[in-house]
Amino acid sequence: MLYTHVLSLFDCLSQEKELEASKKEKVKEVKLEAEVKMLKKENEALRRHIAVLQAEVYGARLAAKYLDKELAGRVQQIQLLGRDMKGPAHDKLWNQLEAEIHLHRHKTVIRACRGRNDPKKPLPSPVGHVRAHLVNAL
Numbered sequence: 001m002l003y004t005h006v007l008s009l010f011d012c013l014s015q016e017k018e019l020e021a022s023k024k025e026k027v028k029e030v031k032l033e034a035e036v037k038m039l040k041k042e043n044e045a046l047r048r049h050i051a052v053l054q055a056e057v058y059g060a061r062l063a064a065k066y067l068d069k070e071l072a073g074r075v076q077q078i079q080l081l082g083r084d085m086k087g088p089a090h091d092k093l094w095n096q097l098e099a100e101i102h103l104h105r106h107k108t109v110i111r112a113c114r115g116r117n118d119p120k121k122p123l124p125s126p127v128g129h130v131r132a133h134l135v136n137a138l
Helices: 002-082 087-117 131-137
Strands: none
Touching: 002 087
16 A cells, blocks of 8 residues: 555656646747747848838939939030130139039938938838838848
8 A cells, every 4th residue: 555655656746747847848938939929020120121221222322323414414514504614704613513512412411311310201212112022022
């Protein structure tokens, strides 16, 4: 009888150990699942951020191309207008042109900085740009 009692105690202890091991395993699983969920959320947020940055770079490249072409056209116009000018009138024209170029550059930088400081205001996207295509491509 004592032998059976000892065996039942031994069985009870082994069952407790198994239960404790099972609990530890479940806790590990839950922690891993929570970490995976958190990493998936972070990954998705980073993908969205990448898409926004790609759109911003794309827009900046288009704007730079446009501004380069516009500036080249303006310079050509001024060259045509100033071809008959000589001396101080010619210098005055070019000084004014240079001042306007610097002013527009300064305004562009200020606009870009203000746009980046307001998180609620979405960054401008290029014409014909579809954000979903970028997100799906990732």
